[in-house]
Amino acid sequence: MFRALASVLLCCFFLEASYWVHFSYGDLTTCSGIVPMTERGDKISITDFGGVGDGQTPNTIAFRKAIYRIQHLRRRGGTLLFVPSGVYLTDSFNLTSHMTLYLARGAVIKATQDTSNWPLIAPLPSYGRGRERPGGRYMSFIHGDGLEDVVITGENGTIDGQGDIWWNMWRQRTLQFTRPSLVEFVNSRGIVISNVIFRNSPFWNIHPVYCSDVVIRYVTILAPPDSPNTDGIDPDSSSNVCIEDSFISTGDDLVAVKSGWDEYGIAYGHPSSYITVRRVTGSTPFAGVAVGSETSGGVENVLAENINLYNSGVGVHIKTNIGRGGVIKNITVSELFMENVRTGIKVAGDTGDHPDNNFNPNALPYVKDLTLKNIWGVNVQRAGWMHGIENATFTGICLSNITLQGTTGPRPSWNCNAIRGAAIEVSPQPCAELTSIEQSGSCASHS
Numbered sequence: 162m163f164r165a166l167a168s169v170l171l172c173c174f175f176l177e178a179s180y181w182v183h184f185s186y187g188d189l190t191t192c193s194g195i196v197p198m199t200e201r202g203d204k205i206s207i208t209d210f211g212g213v214g215d216g217q218t219p220n221t222i223a224f225r226k227a228i229y230r231i232q233h234l235r236r237r238g239g240t241l242l243f244v245p246s247g248v249y250l251t252d253s254f255n256l257t258s259h260m261t262l263y264l265a266r267g268a269v270i271k272a273t274q275d276t277s278n279w280p281l282i283a284p285l286p287s288y289g290r291g292r293e294r295p296g297g298r299y300m301s302f303i304h305g306d307g308l309e310d311v312v313i314t315g316e317n318g319t320i321d322g323q324g325d326i327w328w329n330m331w332r333q334r335t336l337q338f339t340r341p342s343l344v345e346f347v348n349s350r351g352i353v354i355s356n357v358i359f360r361n362s363p364f365w366n367i368h369p370v371y372c373s374d375v376v377i378r379y380v381t382i383l384a385p386p387d388s389p390n391t392d393g394i395d396p397d398s399s400s401n402v403c404i405e406d407s408f409i410s411t412g413d414d415l416v417a418v419k420s421g422w423d424e425y426g427i428a429y430g431h432p433s434s435y436i437t438v439r440r441v442t443g444s445t446p447f448a449g450v451a452v453g454s455e456t457s458g459g460v461e462n463v464l465a466e467n468i469n470l471y472n473s474g475v476g477v478h479i480k481t482n483i484g485r486g487g488v489i490k491n492i493t494v495s496e497l498f499m500e501n502v503r504t505g506i507k508v509a510g511d512t513g514d515h516p517d518n519n520f521n522p523n524a525l526p527y528v529k530d531l532t533l534k535n536i537w538g539v540n541v542q543r544a545g546w547m548h549g550i551e552n553a554t555f556t557g558i559c560l561s562n563i564t565l566q567g568t569t570g571p572r573p574s575w576n577c578n579a580i581r582g583a584a585i586e587v588s589p590q591p592c593a594e595l596t597s598i599e600q601s602g603s604c605a606s607h608s
Contacts, residue, residue, distance in 0.1 A: 192403035203236035214247015264318025287421030287429035291339030301345035327363035340364035388412035398431035409443035426457025448478035454513030480512035484520035510550035525553035549579030558582025559604040
């Protein structure tokens with residue numbers, strides 16, 4: 162039954178490199194080689210453990226038994242868990258190391274909507290509490306902690322969080338704890354997520370936190386535009402993350418790079434670094450590519466290129482706040498096309514709330530070396546809003562080869578304060594803070 166799967170399976174070797182690794186296949190550049198692919202020697206099916214794909218039978222025990230078997234038998238090269246066509250209703254469950262979760266065409270793993278039995282876990286140390294509510298947080302629907310060599314893939318099967326019950330709890334202010342993400346890996350390495358559809362997450366969709374060597378490729382992520390906080394992919398205090406060739410349409414940022422929240426993120430001190438986002442298309446009422454606003458551990462060396470956005474709130478959003486601390490540097494966005502967007506480029510030092518009243522208002526973020534080049538937009542209502550922080554000016558901003566065309570009436574405007582940088586071939590003409598002579602060198606090596 163599984164012989165046809167032999168060519169797709171996956172992953173055992175990891176790179177320790179703290180630098181971008183790019184590979185070229187013909188004219189296609191990819192970073193996905195940071196987690197090489199290999200075949201699983203052992204293959205089992207969820208139906209071997211009593212799984213029933215009728216959309217009604219609970220399959221929680223079947224998934225837990227199958228993963229227990231993988232964890233304890235420890236087959237050489239790992240084990241593939243095959244989910245055939247059908248709808249498999251289940252509570253949340255934990256993955257284990259050296260396994261592949263493979264969804265066949267037509268397979269749906271669907272979350273139960275019984276929230277009363279949903280497990281609670283401790284808050285992330287870099288957040289100090291749940292992101293929405295004090296205390297702990299609900300465990301993600303599919304979860305992994307302290308793992309290595311894990312793959313979620315298949316033939317475009319679906320993982321459905323049935324998030325509407327959670328969204329309504331948020332709207333009605335009846336949440337007791339922070340909503341669960343759809344998929345979360347914590348303290349893990351060598352993760353591949355590919356060729357799967359993610360739908361209706363209760364909260365953030367894919368959240369690798371304190372992870373390294375992560376590839377997310379050929380995924381589709383869908384949630385209604387009014388679904389609250391359904392970020393697409395949020396690399397968080399993680400390094401060597403490759404996000405490529407995906408379509409995302411959700412109710413919040415499509416990709417948001419994070420690294421901890423105020424005094425807790427500062428104390429934890431784990432940055433996000435060497436993040437690549439490439440060939441992503443989508444729409445959102447918020448931002449297509451974002452950094453923040455939780456950036457207290459620092460964010461550096463982020464590359465986003467070949468991005469296509471439509472019907473969105475903001476094209477690029479770099480966001481932080483007083484009390485965050487941390488360093489945001491070496492962020493590059495290139496080859497971005499946007500259509501029907503409210504604001505093309507936004508850099509803001511006053512965005513995001515605080516976990517409690519113990520944040521230090523003197524812990525100011527340090528933002529430098531932002532390069533935005535080769536960007537085109539049509540029907541853009543406002544070209545740019547770029548406001549740093551008084552006494553913590555954002556510096557080294559380079560805008561190069563940017564054309565943003567408005568809808569009707571005046572051309573899109575720029576609004577700037579507490580920033581310094583340079584602009585080359587930018588239309589409409591940017592604000593004076595982006596044409597200062599002493600900062601023109603910030604564009605010299607990027608134009």
